[in-house]
Amino acid sequence: MQLTVTDKAKKWFQSEVDLPENYGIRFFGKVYGKTDVHEGFSIGMSVESPERPIKKETIDGLLFFIDEADDWFFKGYDLIVDYDPQLDEPTYHFQETTDI
Template identity: 65%
Template sequence: MKVTVTPKVLEWFKKEIVLEPGQGIRFFGKVYGSTQVHEGFSVGMSVDLPERVMFQETIDGVLFFIDKNDDWFFRGYDVVVDYDEELHEPTYIFSEEA
């Protein structure tokens, strides 16, 4: 599993989300919506403290992570987190793991 955060959405996160020391942006699977590979589930995000991390990366001082509880949602996929210019919010693009 690989998660790529584009520079454009990184700037959005830095402008829109306030993080206290030790906190990061957690991506998780949630009921409702869909992705290219999930029907009835979409990506949620929250400000959280990493505990049982299966993926983490700090980019320009911002921690992004996925908890082991969300292995079911992300296992076998690479995800690009990008910025949707029309909706002015993050968008998530899934592809099979390379």
């Protein structure tokens, strides 16, 4: 599993999300909605302190992570976090993982 945050998305998070020290942005599966690969589930995000991360990426001092509890949602996929300027919000895309 890879976690990629584009430069445009990173800039949105920098301007819109205030992170206390030792906190990061957690991505997780939530009921209702739809993703590229999940019917009835969408992606949520929250500001949290990582306790059991299975994937962490620090980009320009911003921590992004996926917790062990959400392995079921992301297993077998890479997550790409991008930005939609028309909606002024992040967008999320899944690709089948290339990890072996």
